[in-house]
Amino acid sequence: MRKELEAQLAAQLRDEVVCVEKTDQRTIFIDVKREAIRRAVRIVTEAGGRYMCGVGYDNIARDGTLGMVHTFSMDHNDHFICVRTKAPAIDPVMESITPDLPSAGWSEREFMDMLGMQFTNHPKPKRLVLSDDWPAGIYPLRKEVPYDLVPPGAEDVAYQLDEAPPGTKIVPIGPFHPSLHEPEHFAVYVDGETIKGCDYRGFMTHRGIEKLCQTQVSYNEVPFIAERICGICGSVHATAFSQAVESAGGIKIPRRAEYIRTLMLEIERIHSHLLWLGVAGHLIGFDTVFMQAWRVREQLMWLCERLTGNRKTYGMVLIGGVRRDITPEIAEDIRRVVTNIEKELRVIHRAIEKDSSIHKRTKGVGTITKEDAIAWGLIGPVARARGVDIDARRDHPYAAYNDMKFDVPVLTDCDVWSTLVVRVLETYEAIRIIHQVLDKLPAGPIFVELKDKIPALRHAITTVEAPRGESTHYVITGEDNRPDRWRVRAPTYTNLQAVPLMLLNEQFGDFPIIMGSIDPCFSCTDRVAVIDMASGKARSMTKRELDFMSREQLQRG
Amino acid sequence: MWLTSKIKQILMVMKPGIVTLDYPGQPAPAPAAFRGQPVWDHHKCLGCGGCANHCPARCILTRDVCQELRVMLYDGSRCTYCGRCADVCPEDAITMSNNFQTACDDKNDITTRMELFMLTCQRCGRCYEMEKTNVIDRMELRGFRYDNLESRALIRQTTDTFSPEALAATEHHQRPSR
Numbered sequence: 001m002r003k004e005l006e007a008q009l010a011a012q013l014r015d016e017v018v019c020v021e022k023t024d025q026r027t028i029f030i031d032v033k034r035e036a037i038r039r040a041v042r043i044v045t046e047a048g049g050r051y052m053c054g055v056g057y058d059n060i061a062r063d064g065t066l067g068m069v070h071t072f073s074m075d076h077n078d079h080f081i082c083v084r085t086k087a088p089a090i091d092p093v094m095e096s097i098t099p100d101l102p103s104a105g106w107s108e109r110e111f112m113d114m115l116g117m118q119f120t121n122h123p124k125p126k127r128l129v130l131s132d133d134w135p136a137g138i139y140p141l142r143k144e145v146p147y148d149l150v151p152p153g154a155e156d157v158a159y160q161l162d163e164a165p166p167g168t169k170i171v172p173i174g175p176f177h178p179s180l181h182e183p184e185h186f187a188v189y190v191d192g193e194t195i196k197g198c199d200y201r202g203f204m205t206h207r208g209i210e211k212l213c214q215t216q217v218s219y220n221e222v223p224f225i226a227e228r229i230c231g232i233c234g235s236v237h238a239t240a241f242s243q244a245v246e247s248a249g250g251i252k253i254p255r256r257a258e259y260i261r262t263l264m265l266e267i268e269r270i271h272s273h274l275l276w277l278g279v280a281g282h283l284i285g286f287d288t289v290f291m292q293a294w295r296v297r298e299q300l301m302w303l304c305e306r307l308t309g310n311r312k313t314y315g316m317v318l319i320g321g322v323r324r325d326i327t328p329e330i331a332e333d334i335r336r337v338v339t340n341i342e343k344e345l346r347v348i349h350r351a352i353e354k355d356s357s358i359h360k361r362t363k364g365v366g367t368i369t370k371e372d373a374i375a376w377g378l379i380g381p382v383a384r385a386r387g388v389d390i391d392a393r394r395d396h397p398y399a400a401y402n403d404m405k406f407d408v409p410v411l412t413d414c415d416v417w418s419t420l421v422v423r424v425l426e427t428y429e430a431i432r433i434i435h436q437v438l439d440k441l442p443a444g445p446i447f448v449e450l451k452d453k454i455p456a457l458r459h460a461i462t463t464v465e466a467p468r469g470e471s472t473h474y475v476i477t478g479e480d481n482r483p484d485r486w487r488v489r490a491p492t493y494t495n496l497q498a499v500p501l502m503l504l505n506e507q508f509g510d511f512p513i514i515m516g517s518i519d520p521c522f523s524c525t526d527r528v529a530v531i532d533m534a535s536g537k538a539r540s541m542t543k544r545e546l547d548f549m550s551r552e553q554l555q556r557g
Numbered sequence: 558m559w560l561t562s563k564i565k566q567i568l569m570v571m572k573p574g575i576v577t578l579d580y581p582g583q584p585a586p587a588p589a590a591f592r593g594q595p596v597w598d599h600h601k602c603l604g605c606g607g608c609a610n611h612c613p614a615r616c617i618l619t620r621d622v623c624q625e626l627r628v629m630l631y632d633g634s635r636c637t638y639c640g641r642c643a644d645v646c647p648e649d650a651i652t653m654s655n656n657f658q659t660a661c662d663d664k665n666d667i668t669t670r671m672e673l674f675m676l677t678c679q680r681c682g683r684c685y686e687m688e689k690t691n692v693i694d695r696m697e698l699r700g701f702r703y704d705n706l707e708s709r710a711l712i713r714q715t716t717d718t719f720s721p722e723a724l725a726a727t728e729h730h731q732r733p734s735r
Contacts, residue, residue, distance in 0.1 A: 150733045217613060224613040224639045288566055295576055309592035309653065315639045323644065324590075347572075351565035 001079055002028050008043055016040075024247060026396065027080045027461060034085045034094040037070070041097045044072050044081050050390070051377050052080075052463070053489035054107030055474045056115045058142045059086065066092045066115055070104065071461055071474065075395045080461050082474075087117070096122040103377035106497055107489075114141040124162075129203045132157045140211060147208065147215045162199040164189045171508065175204055181520065186511075193508045198500040210486055218481045219245060219454065220319055227313050229488060232272050235264045236466040237473070237488065238317040243398055244475035245319050245483070248460035249450075255400070256444045257321035262400040263334075263437045264308075264316050265464070266430040270341065271300050271312075272467035273423045273430075276519050277348075280420060283512045284361040289352060296344045303337045306330065321447035331438050338431045349424050362417040366502045366514035369414060376498035380469020380491050381426065382518050384410045385418035392465035403440060404433050416517040426467075457484065466491050468519045492520045591655040592640040594633060597669050601650035604629060604673040608642035608651060610698055615711045617642060618704035624719045627675050632709050633659060633667030703727040 006020040009030065016036035022028050032040045045051070049072030057067045065086040072081040087094050096119035098105045109128035111117045116139040119125070130140070133154035138145060164170055168189040175183035183204040189197040209229060213222045226241045227234035239261050246253060274297040281289025301311040307330055308314035316322045326334075352358055368378075373386035383390060391408040393401045409425035411418035456479045463470040469491030478484030495518040502514050578585055587593060604627045609617040616635040620628045643651040659667050700715040703723050712727050 148733045218611075221611060221613040221641070224637065224641065228637070288570060292569055292573075295573060298576075306588045306590055309590050309640060310638065313637070313639075315592070315641075323640075347565075347569050351562060351569045355562040355566070356559045 001074070001077060005030070005044070005047060005081070008047070009040060012043060013039060023459070026078050027082065027247075029459065030081065030083045032083060032085050034087050037068075037083065037085045038095045038097050038100065040083050040085075041070055042100060044083060045101065048074055048076060049081050050075060050374075051101045051103050052470075052472045053474075053487070053493070054104055054111065055485070055487040056111030056117060056141070057476060057485040057487075058115060060089045061143060064089055066117055068094065068111065068117065069459075069474065070097060070107075071472065073392075073396070073463065073470075075390050078396050080396070080463075082459070082461060084459075092116060093118045093120060095120050098122055098124075101377070102375060103494055103497055106493060111141075113139075115139050116142070127159070129206055131204075132159050140208065147211050159201050161187050161201075162197070165191075165196050167191055168196045173511065184520075186515075188503070188508065188511065190508050195503045195506050195508055195511070198503050200496070200500070202496075210488065213486055214478070214483055216482075219483070222483070222486070223317050223319065224315060226488070227315065227317075230466075230490060231312060232275065233268060233466040233468065233471065233490075234313045235261075235268050235317060236464050236471050237490075239265060239399065240462050240464040240471055240473040241475070241486065241488075242317050242319045243462040243464070244460045244473045244486075245454065245477065247462060248458040248475055248477045249452075249454035251320060251448065251450060251454075253321050253448055254445045255442050256325075257446045257448075258399045259437050259441050260322045260326055260446060261317060262404070263326070263434060264314055264322075265399065266433045266437070267300065267304065267307075267334075268314075269430040269467045270338070270427050270434075271297060271304075272519075273427045274300070274341075274345070276423055276467075276516075277420070280416075280513065280516055281352075283516045284358065286358060289348065289358075292348055296341055296348070299337055300341060303334060306333060318447070320450055321445070323447070325446050326438075326441065331441070334434065335438060338434050342428065342431045345424070345427060353421075359417065361510070361513060362415065362420060363413070364415050365506060365510050366416045366517050367414045368498065368502050370412070372498070372501060373414075376501065377494055378469075378498055379494055380466070380519075381419050381422045382469065382495050384408065385422045386414045387412040390470075392463045392470040396463055398462065398464060400437065400440075404436050406433050416513055419517045423467075454481075468492060469495060492518065496520060587655040587657050589655065591657065592638050592653045593656045594638070594654050594659050594667065595631065595636070595640070595642055595651050596654045597629070597631065597671060598650045598652070599671050599673070601648045602629065602671060602673060603648055603650075604675055605647065606698065606702060607645050607647065609702075609704075609711070611641050611645050613637065613639060613641060616709075618706055618709065618711055619702045620704050620706055620724075621675075621701045621719060622724070625675055627673045628706065629669075629671045629673060630704075630706050630709075631669040632664070633669070634664040635709075705730040708732055 002020060002022045005028065009017045009020065013032065013036045016033045018031035018033065020030050030040060052071045052073050055069040055071065059065050059067050066089050067084060067086045070083045074081060085094065096108055098108055099121060105124060106128055108119045108122055112119065112125060113127055113130040135151050138151060168191045171188045171190055173186040173188055175185050184202040187199045188195055209225060213225055217225065223238040223242055226237040229237045274293050278290040278293035281287065281293065304314060305311050308316050308324060316324060368386060370387040373383050373388050378386065378388065379390065387410060389408065389410045394408055406429045409422050411422055454477050456477050458477045461474045463472045471491055472489040474487040475483050476485040499515065499518065506514060606619045609619045614635050614637045616632040618630045622628060640653045643653050661667055698713065698715050700717050701719050702715050704711050705727050708730060710730055710732060712730060716723055
């Protein structure tokens with residue numbers, strides 16, 4: 001793999017390729033000069049690379065440059081390819097790859113904000129992460145900016161929305177809205193009730209976790225903070241971070257610890273999918289599903305309480321292993337609970353699979369073709385419901401997944417209904433994996449003491465299949481017993497970029513469930529403001545009106 | 558199809574019935590392995606500060622008021638109940654109780670403050686290295702520490718010998734604000 005790529009790159013880019021190296025079994029790093037970045041990325045994409053994320057890092061103290069890494073996954077032969085380049089900090093300009101790869105748009109915008117990089121020919125060089133009143137010229141991820149800087153606020157700045165297509169009106173949704181769990185702002189352009197476009201302004205709860213972990217805490221405190229990136233896929237982030245550091249430092253953890261990590265990840269998947277099933281039912285106004293799915297989920301929360309000491313944020317994963325062991329009694333307890341969950345989930349599944357009212361709200365809604373799904377780099381159940389057969393557990397096996405037998409459900413209906421079915425089927429698979437883990441659980445220690453110092457400035461990348469899709473972590477190890485750079489790319493980061501495409505030509509009443517189908521986060525305030533652009537008047541819409549609209553939609557469908 | 562689904566749904570709801578617990582009417586104790594409010598045993602604690610170094614939420618603070626007196630303060634209002642402090646404690650002075658009902662209107666009610674009388678080591682004043690084999694977890698902050706207990710801020714600065722100036726300087730420490 002490395003040789004073929006190197007030959008291709010050398011033939012096309014000649015001396016603009018600095019080096020091609022393979023750091024471990026699956027990771028290939030390609031260093032190119034910044035002039036050649038776009039062409040190098042094109043070669044990798046043609047070789048079958050699927051874009052994962054971009055990672056910018058500050059290297060000013062060492063050689064006066066800002067680094068940029070574009071990471072790719074080769075799903076068919078288990079490789080990660082990282083195309084690295086750097087630009088001097090006084091002139092941090094490089095060519096944008098977004099015209100070729102639309103899913104790179106956010107990664108590049110993020111580092112325009114956070115590191116002050118500039119990307120030429122970027123189709124939408126607007127602010128993404130920083131707030132509108134953040135002063136220009138302060139780039140928070142640069143090392144010289146303190147982690148606790150609080151610049152003065154300003155009142156007279158606002159985000160400029162994209163221009164609305166002619167003949168449309170703008171419906172702002174959020175920052176607080178019943179179908180959004182976290183503060184995010186969507187400006188939906190509607191013609192009548194048909195959505196004609198959408199602009200997104202989010203990152204309103206950006207907590208600066210990456211900066212915090214790069215400057216304040218030490219390696220083994222990060223897993224606990226990583227766990228709090230997401231309330232639902234906590235173990236995923238802790239595992240991904242730990243694996244990245246273990247991979248960078250060449251730490252081999254005991255096999256039993258890997259099995260226990262697998263177990264926790266699968267328990268989390270069951271939890272997340274049941275939660276999503278309930279929320280999806282709630283979003284289409286079918287609260288019976290919501291109540292029953294969450295009733296089934298509750299016994300899993302109690303199980304986790306007995307197993308890890310907490311209902312969520314399990315705190316099981318550390319660099320070097322896991323914290324709590326699985327005793328035979330608790331193993332029996334796990335088996336009993338998951339068997340019961342499987343039984344009860346089948347009851348729910350049978351009760352809703354042929355329900356025509358659910359079909360009306362979800363079938364043919366939020367469609368996006370397989371080609372578009374690949375072009376936008378969709379991941380997780382959202383992609384698998386569009387016929388894209390990817391799953392990091394199978395394609396890049398980590399923890400104990402290479403010992404597990406499981407199917408990856410893939411459907412080709414391309415709509416919200418198939419994401420629902422994919423998630424339910426995946427829950428059954430997760431239960432199958434849990435039984436296998438408990439059957440095969442090897443004896444031995446669960447934690448390995450770290451004898452050597454973790455070497456500085458090693459790069460490592462890992463992905464972990466979260467319930468919502470793969471979550472990618474990129475770590476550059478540092479000198480002060482903490483990472484020099486830690487980049488987290490959660491699955492929603494990728495999937496949310498394709499939401500405008502999913503919404504296109506859909507009914508406005510379907511917005512909540514389309515949004516919900518990618519499993520972002522939901523919240524509960526009960527009004528949206530409708531602004532009539534023609535008259536300039538704003539009026540509020542109550543929850544009752546929204547419900548009414550959604551019911552009308554149902555009757556029409 | 559529609560009707561059979563609805564019948565199935567009615568059965569699905571009827572079978573479990575009402576599952577809501579009568580809490581707080583009936584107490585619902587947490588399991589024994591639960592990670593609830595941490596409890597310090599002041600007889601066992603030797604004031605090493607290992608828990609303070611490893612607290613991801615930085616809610617355990619250490620301040621040396623003088624050579625002989627070290628104050629350890631646990632601020633429960635920020636605690637995430639990860640249990641890392643109990644893991645690293647060399648004397649098992651910290652236990653994670655199964656008390657989860659910690660809501661209160663005064664945060665001093667969930668704050669633990671210990672004043673420990675410290676014996677002085679002849680060599681460096683405060684010497685203790687935790688988990689010697691574990692390089693990643695090695696103790697970072699040794700010596701005399703001056704966290705600001707008033708604004709509940711951890712100050713990552715230590716001195717080898719007790720320094721009244723450092724103590725005075727950190728008393729004026731303020732969190733950043735607009």
